[in-house]
Amino acid sequence: MMCADASCAVVLITMGVLLGRMTPVQFLLLAFFETSISVLVDHIVVNILHVNDGGRSLVVHAFGAYFGLAAALVGKKKNVMEMDEQGSIHHSDLFSMIGTLLLWVFFPSFNAAVQEPEDARHRAIMNTYLAMASGTVTTFILSSFVDNLGRFNMIHIQSSTLSGGVAIGIWMWTKLEDLAWQSMNFPFATFRKK
Numbered sequence: 001m002m003c004a005d006a007s008c009a010v011v012l013i014t015m016g017v018l019l020g021r022m023t024p025v026q027f028l029l030l031a032f033f034e035t036s037i038s039v040l041v042d043h044i045v046v047n048i049l050h051v052n053d054g055g056r057s058l059v060v061h062a063f064g065a066y067f068g069l070a071a072a073l074v075g076k077k078k079n080v081m082e083m084d085e086q087g088s089i090h091h092s093d094l095f096s097m098i099g100t101l102l103l104w105v106f107f108p109s110f111n112a113a114v115q116e117p118e119d120a121r122h123r124a125i126m127n128t129y130l131a132m133a134s135g136t137v138t139t140f141i142l143s144s145f146v147d148n149l150g151r152f153n154m155i156h157i158q159s160s161t162l163s164g165g166v167a168i169g170i171w172m173w174t175k176l177e178d179l180a181w182q183s184m185n186f187p188f189a190t191f192r193k194k
Contacts, residue, residue: 002056002113002114003039003042005110005113006038006042006056006059006060007035007038007039009060009064009110010034010035010038010059010060010063010064010067011030011031011034011035011038011064012064013060013061013064013065013068014030014034014064014065014067014068014071015027015030015031015068016068017064017065017068017069017071017072018030018068018071018072018075021072021075022071022075026075030071034067037067038059038060038063038064038067041059041063042056042059045058045059046059052170053169053170054111054114054115054124054169054170055110055111055112055114055124055128055168055169055170056114056169057111057166057167057168057169057170058169058170061166061169093154093155093158096154096158097154097157097158100157100158100161100162103162104132104136104161104162104165107128107132107162107165108124108125108128108129108132108165109125111124111125111128111165111168111169112124112125112128127168128164128165128168128169130164131164131165131167131168132161132162132164132165133164134164135160135161135162135163135164135165136161136164138160138164139156139157139160139161139163140152140157142156142160143156143157143160
């Protein structure tokens with residue numbers, strides 16, 4: 001079940017990279033091939049190379065993003081008209097924010113699902129919440145700081161509030177006293193100005 005969940009997340013991340021560049025049929029074909037490749041890559045990374053990727057952050061997020069970038073490069077169209085106004089739309093931002101909130105609730109269980117023994121699961125949940133909470137606070141602080149008028153940017157908030165959970169996914173099972181300060185500093189490293 002966890003493998004299916006991770007494969008779905010890989011495809012969703014890739015689709016986020018490719019939105020507006022592919023047709024639904026192309027997305028369906030991409031999902032079919034990418035799922036098989038991501039399961040193979042996960043097996044190689046975890047079982048053959050013995051990389052300790054507890055929350056599958058390395059395989060899921062890095063592979064999904066790079067696969068999406070490679071697919072965008074391969075499917076790049078030469079005669080694409082660039083638009084000056086490519087900003088966000090209010091109702092799209094609202095739906096994206098609902099998705100961000102759902103992921104905020106879901107993310108600790110995603111990171112902790114494969115942890116053994118049970119105390120490692122509890123540490124993973126606590127460390128993930130700590131990293132995501134500090135990521136959310138950091139996002140709001142830096143978003144208003146980088147804006148000329150001191151306003152919050154919805155794109156920053158949607159993109160960066162989950163950054164702590166993604167960044168801590170590889171080693172979130174370590175003891176809280178060893179990781180508390182580092183997990184709260186992850187969002188500063190992962191925030192990006194658009």
